[in-house]
Amino acid sequence: MSKLTFARAINAGLRKSLENDPKVVLMGEDIGSLGGVFRVTDGLQKDFGKHRVIDSPLAESGIIGTAVGLAYRGYRPVCEIQFDGFIYPAFDQIVSQVAKMHYRTQGRVKMPITIRVPFGGGIGSPEHHSESPEAYFTHTSGLRVVAVSNPQDAYTMIQQAIASDDPVLYFEPKRRYHDKGDVDESLDLATALPLDRAVVVSPGSDVTLVAYGPLVKTAKDAAMAAADEGISVEVIDLRSLAPVDYPVVEASVRKTGRLVITHEAGQSGGLGAEIAASITERCFNYLESAPVRITGFDVPYPYSKLEMHHLPDLDRILDGVDRALGRRNSLSGLEG
Amino acid sequence: MLTDQAGKGVRHDAPGPEQSAHISLRTGGDLLQLVSPEGERISHPEFDVWVKDVGDEQLCSLYEDMTVIRRIDAEATALQRQGELALWPPLLGQEAAQIGSSRSLRDDDFVFPSYRESGVAYVRGAHLSEIARVWRGNASYGWDPQRINLATPQIIIGSQSLHATGYAMGVQLDGANTAVLAYFGDGATSEGDVNEAMVFAASYQAPVVFFCQNNHWAISEPVRIQSHVQLADRPTGFGIPSMRVDGNDVLAVMAATRVALDRARKGGGPTFIEAVTYRMGPHTTADDPTRYRDPIELEDWAAKDPILRLRKLLEAKGLLTDDVEARVKAKADAVAADLRSSCIGMPDPQPLDVFNHVYSTPNSWIERQKDHYSRYLSSFNQPVEEGAL
Numbered sequence: 112m113s114k115l116t117f118a119r120a121i122n123a124g125l126r127k128s129l130e131n132d133p134k135v136v137l138m139g140e141d142i143g144s145l146g147g148v149f150r151v152t153d154g155l156q157k158d159f160g161k162h163r164v165i166d167s168p169l170a171e172s173g174i175i176g177t178a179v180g181l182a183y184r185g186y187r188p189v190c191e192i193q194f195d196g197f198i199y200p201a202f203d204q205i206v207s208q209v210a211k212m213h214y215r216t217q218g219r220v221k222m223p224i225t226i227r228v229p230f231g232g233g234i235g236s237p238e239h240h241s242e243s244p245e246a247y248f249t250h251t252s253g254l255r256v257v258a259v260s261n262p263q264d265a266y267t268m269i270q271q272a273i274a275s276d277d278p279v280l281y282f283e284p285k286r287r288y289h290d291k292g293d294v295d296e297s298l299d300l301a302t303a304l305p306l307d308r309a310v311v312v313s314p315g316s317d318v319t320l321v322a323y324g325p326l327v328k329t330a331k332d333a334a335m336a337a338a339d340e341g342i343s344v345e346v347i348d349l350r351s352l353a354p355v356d357y358p359v360v361e362a363s364v365r366k367t368g369r370l371v372i373t374h375e376a377g378q379s380g381g382l383g384a385e386i387a388a389s390i391t392e393r394c395f396n397y398l399e400s401a402p403v404r405i406t407g408f409d410v411p412y413p414y415s416k417l418e419m420h421h422l423p424d425l426d427r428i429l430d431g432v433d434r435a436l437g438r439r440n441s442l443s444g445l446e447g
Numbered sequence: 448m449l450t451d452q453a454g455k456g457v458r459h460d461a462p463g464p465e466q467s468a469h470i471s472l473r474t475g476g477d478l479l480q481l482v483s484p485e486g487e488r489i490s491h492p493e494f495d496v497w498v499k500d501v502g503d504e505q506l507c508s509l510y511e512d513m514t515v516i517r518r519i520d521a522e523a524t525a526l527q528r529q530g531e532l533a534l535w536p537p538l539l540g541q542e543a544a545q546i547g548s549s550r551s552l553r554d555d556d557f558v559f560p561s562y563r564e565s566g567v568a569y570v571r572g573a574h575l576s577e578i579a580r581v582w583r584g585n586a587s588y589g590w591d592p593q594r595i596n597l598a599t600p601q602i603i604i605g606s607q608s609l610h611a612t613g614y615a616m617g618v619q620l621d622g623a624n625t626a627v628l629a630y631f632g633d634g635a636t637s638e639g640d641v642n643e644a645m646v647f648a649a650s651y652q653a654p655v656v657f658f659c660q661n662n663h664w665a666i667s668e669p670v671r672i673q674s675h676v677q678l679a680d681r682p683t684g685f686g687i688p689s690m691r692v693d694g695n696d697v698l699a700v701m702a703a704t705r706v707a708l709d710r711a712r713k714g715g716g717p718t719f720i721e722a723v724t725y726r727m728g729p730h731t732t733a734d735d736p737t738r739y740r741d742p743i744e745l746e747d748w749a750a751k752d753p754i755l756r757l758r759k760l761l762e763a764k765g766l767l768t769d770d771v772e773a774r775v776k777a778k779a780d781a782v783a784a785d786l787r788s789s790c791i792g793m794p795d796p797q798p799l800d801v802f803n804h805v806y807s808t809p810n811s812w813i814e815r816q817k818d819h820y821s822r823y824l825s826s827f828n829q830p831v832e833e834g835a836l
Contacts, residue, residue, distance in 0.1 A: 136620070162620055168650055173609060173643035180613020183557075183598065186620070188613075200639075207603050208610070215587040216599050218804040252805055252813075276807040307811065354812040 112295050118151050118288040120262035121227075123296060124269035125152065125189065129159050132187060135273055137164045138174050139191030139227075148193055149229060149288055171201035178224050179208050187223045187273055195230040196239030196412075202247070209278045210253030225272045226280050230258075231325045231375050232422055233286035235415040242412050243376035248280050249353040249385070256353040257306060258282040260327035262292035264350065271306040279306070282352075284325030309356035311363065315345035318435050319363040321372045321386060323349040326423060330373060333428040344432060352382055360386065361393050368399035369435040373423045378406040405431040467709035472688035478723060479690060481698040484751045486759020488698075497702040503766050509550065509697050510757050511775045513542040516566035517754060518779035519575070520728075522786050523565075523582065527732040531790050532582045536563045540695070540727030543753030544660045546570060547700025548722070551708060552628065557614055559598045559607035559629045563660075567630065571595040575782065576789035585793055605631050605638035608657060612644045615653035615711075626711035628656040628704075634665025636681060637673045645685040645717070654711035656704065657682070657719040660694060662726035667739040682719035694722030695753035725751070798824060 115123065128135045137152060143166040146153030156164035167174045171192060178188035192198045198205075205226065212222045232241030248256050255277050259265045265283070272279035304310065312327065313334045322330035327348045334344035345363050349355060364370050370390055372383035387402035405423045413421050433440035480489055481498065501509075520537050527535040538545060545566035552558065552571075560567050568578050568589065577589035581600070588599040601607035611629035618625045635641050636659060648655050661678050663670050674681065679691035688710075692703040700722055707718035725748040729736050761767040802817040 168643070168646045170643040170646060172640055173647050176606065176609025176640055176643065177613030177616060177647055180559075180610040180615070181617045182613075183592070183610060184614045184617030184621070186617050203603065204606065204609065204640075208606060212599075213807055214805050216592065216804075217586065217588060218807060219588065219591045219593065220599070221807055255806070354810055357811070 112293050114291050115262050115266070115294045116289050116291050117262050117265050117283070118149055120266040120292070120294050121151050121269050121283065122153060122155070123294070124266040125155060126158070127296075128187075128189070128270050128273045129155065129163060132273075134185060135163070135187045135189060136181065137189045137191070138167050138178060139165075140167055140169055140174075140193050142166060142191050147191060149285065151227075151283075151288075152191065171197055171199075172204050175201040175204035175209060175224075175226065179204065179212065179222065182212075182222050182224055183220060187225075189225045189227065189273055191227045193229070194240045195228055195242040195244055198228060198244060205248070205254070205278075205280075206251050210251050213277070214253055221276045222278045223273075223276050224278045225269070225275075226278070227269075228280060228282050229285040229288075230282045231284050231286060232412060232418050233325065235418070237415070238412065241415075241418065243374065243407065245280070245282055245352055246376055246381050249382055253278070254353060255279045255306065255351070256282070257351050258284070258324035259350070260284065260287075260322075260324055260348050262290070262294050263298075266294045266296065267298055267300070267303050268306060268350070270300055271303065274300065275306060282324055286325055287328065290328070307351040307354055307356060309347050309349045309351065309359040311345060311359065312348045313344070313346035315343035315367070317343040317367055318345070318369040318371060318432050319347060319360065319367045320344050320428070320432065321347045321349060321360060321370070323352060323374065323382075326373050326375065329423065329425055330428060333425045333432070336425060337429060337432055342432065342436065355382075355386060355389070357389060357393060360390060364390055364394050365397045368397055370398070370402040371405060371428070371431045371435050372402065373405040373428055373431070375407045375422055377409045378404055379409050381406060400435050400437060403431045403435045467706045467713065467715060472690055472706075472718070477691065479692040479699045479703055480696050481702060482696045482756055482760050484695075484756055486756055486763055488760065491702075494699070494702040494706070497705045498698050501698065501701065503764065506757070506761060506764075507766055507771055507775075509546060510754070510761060510771075511778060512546045512550070512566075512570060513697065513754050513757065514775050515779045515782050516546065516569055517542055518783050519565060519569060519578070519786060522783040523579065524728075524732060526579070526787065526790055527582070532579065532732075533584045534731050534733060535582050536565075536731045537726075537728035538563050538566055540725045540748065540753070541660055541662055542566060543697040543757070544694040544700055544722040544724045547697040548628070548630075548658050548704045548720075551701050551704035553626070553708075554596065555623075556626045556628065556708065557596045557598070557611075557618075559611040559614070559627070560600045561604075561607065561630050561632065561635070562600045562602050563632070564600060564630050568597060568600075571597045573597065574789070575786040576793060579786060579790040580793060583790060583793060585796060605635035605641040605644075607631065608635070608641045608644035609647070611655050611657075612648045612653050612717075615648065615655035615717075616651055618654055619651065624654075624712045626654050626656060626708045628658055628708070630658050630660065632665065633659065633661040633663065633670045633673055633678060634668065635659070636678050642685075645682055645687055645719070648717035649686045652714070652716035654714075655717045656707040656711055657687070657717065658704065658707075659719065659721050661721050661723050662694075663724075664726050664730070664736070664740070666730040666734060667736075677721070679719065679721035687717050687719050689719035689721065691721045691723065694724030695751050695756060697753060697757055724753070727752075
């Protein structure tokens with residue numbers, strides 16, 4: 112067991128994949144001698160060579176499109192998109208090619224491509240550096256989408272994503288890159304929790320609180336604060352956003368009867384909407400109150416002096432917990 | 448050496464001691480031509496050597512392939528009109544560009560085509576039913592790409608140029624001497640992906656050939672809307688050498704493609720070929736070119752017909768005997784009959800096939816929807832109980 116930052120944990124996972132499989136290649140902007148703008152690939156080009164850790168031209172569609180060709184040739188490309196807001200030039204290659212190639216060819220051509228995306232806000236950046244575009248991709252059939260919340264998962268799940276024969280979008284919460292955590296580097300991938308499973312990270316009995324990526328920590332903090340008021344919140348770390356591990360969420364909601372979902376992405380058409388609808392369909396009779404969404408607003412990601420208003424924090428989440436419990440909250444007295 | 452098995456299993460080794468590196472690519476606006484529209488063989492000091500092995504028998508074989516794919520095209524168009532195919536993108540007029548280039552490839556080369564390269568698919572060894580089934584709506588792919596080293600045709604314009612470049616990067620990593628060829632059209636040269644592909648290919652000196660069939664029309668838009676310069680001038684800015692060839696001259700197309708493939712194999716990096724040809728038919732069977740195209744232009748190009756030109760050359764050489772004509776006709780008839788019967792006899796996919804192969808591993812969302820839809824379908828077979836809601 113070693114104490115690693117989030118960024119070092121991903122680095123260690125990438126290193127292990129490069130060591131274990133000669134078909135793994137890394138591609139991206141500034142990932143070589145610089146080690147990426149967040150240093151996630153630090154030292155990898157030095158140790159594995161320029162042919163396996165490839166500095167790409169500044170062309171996101173080109174990075175993903177050439178990764179498709181490499182996958183055709185039998186490689187397992189791991190592409191870094193430098194920031195969430197830079198992924199859109201690659202959108203067509205991801206949605207029209209990466210996601211659909213396996214279906215198009217009825218399994219003759221696999222796309223074992225991992226696309227790493229630092230996402231989310233909270234670091235005081237200018238526009239295009241703090242977005243949460245995950246719902247575009249969870250809505251796209253053929254992709255697996257995961258968001259990691261702690262160094263151990265970061266280490267394990269990057270290796271699972273690379274080993275997956277399906278394409279995986281791997282969202283990294285950039286504001287947690289420097290958080291440290293215990294990482295068991297001897298963990299066997301074969302016995303590790305599969306990539307598409309959610310976990311209960313904080314057991315409780317009154318309210319189910321679903322989070323992923325950067326907000327898992329906030330949700331756990333909120334659960335601790337709620338406990339001080341005698342409210343027992345069960346926190347679920349989704350880990351996989353597509354598919355969502357509904358049995359874990361259902362089991363929790365059947366127990367608590369109340370559901371709060373939180374994410375940084377805007378509300379309309381977001382993952383919270385999908386989860387609220389699916390849980391309502393699956394366990395309507397167990398719900399004691401309407402599902403509650405605590406999310407970013409339906410606005411473009413704001414300039415950094417305002418981002419703390421946009422991002423769900425501990426207090427807004429607790430306000431949502433109060434709403435789910437029918438306790439006095441900021442919207443008490445409002446209808447609809 | 449070229450073999451003569453209707454284009455199947457064609458192998459070509461670089462001729463003699465000549466080096467593609469010695470050829471001066473891209474000189475002004477010259478159009479490489481080895482056979483004139485009148486069927487006269489035009490000698491060329493640099494490119495002749497690249498087709499010196501193409502003898503009488505091979506010329507007849509090229510003629511056969513071009514005739515057969517024109518017949519495939521006509522039969523498929525008829526099948527669409529009869530409701531047996533949902534759509535068909537005709538290749539009429541582009542036979543020399545497709546046959547000349549694809550017959551220059553080795554089996555181990557890998558090709559990334561667009562949707563119009565049915566002639567290439569035929570040469571690479573795709574079954575006729577495999578060519579038909581995408582356009583019938585029975586599948587989104589025809590052949591197994593790994594079986595004939597031919598990717599599933601791309602519909603998103605120019606997208607495959609990046610896939611070809613990435614594949615070529617993989618070839619480099621493997622240390623193989625395989626070459627990769629991407630087909631696209633004049634319209635695609637405006638797409639970002641084609642330009643990004645040229646950036647990547649040049650930066651990594653990837654062994655890829657960009658084969659652009661300039662057929663002058665992107666649905667209703669003439670090529671002048673895509674570019675103010677000749678398309679063959681575009682790659683120059685990326686540091687990629689290019690050739691501009693008469694795309695209706697099968698020998699010129701072969702010579703240029705062989706040069707480009709040879710450069711790729713020998714570490715010379717990417718090459719761009721503009722094959723100047725003409726889309727004599729509509730964009731697809733859903734299109735009506737009379738709304739945007741001057742019929743005189745079509746007449747001009749009909750005089751430069753690629754098959755007619757090769758016929759004239761064969762006639763001048765005394766090769767177009769009754770025997771050859773009969774053999775080619777019989778082959779085209781047989782292929783057309785095969786295409787028709789395999790198309791009409793194709794079994795429909797099953798309803799639950801809609802869920803297959805979205806992922807390579809089990810997926811809980813898909814499995815649940817498949818289960819629910821299966822139950823829904825089964826409900827039609829169950830008797831309705833009295834009084835049941």
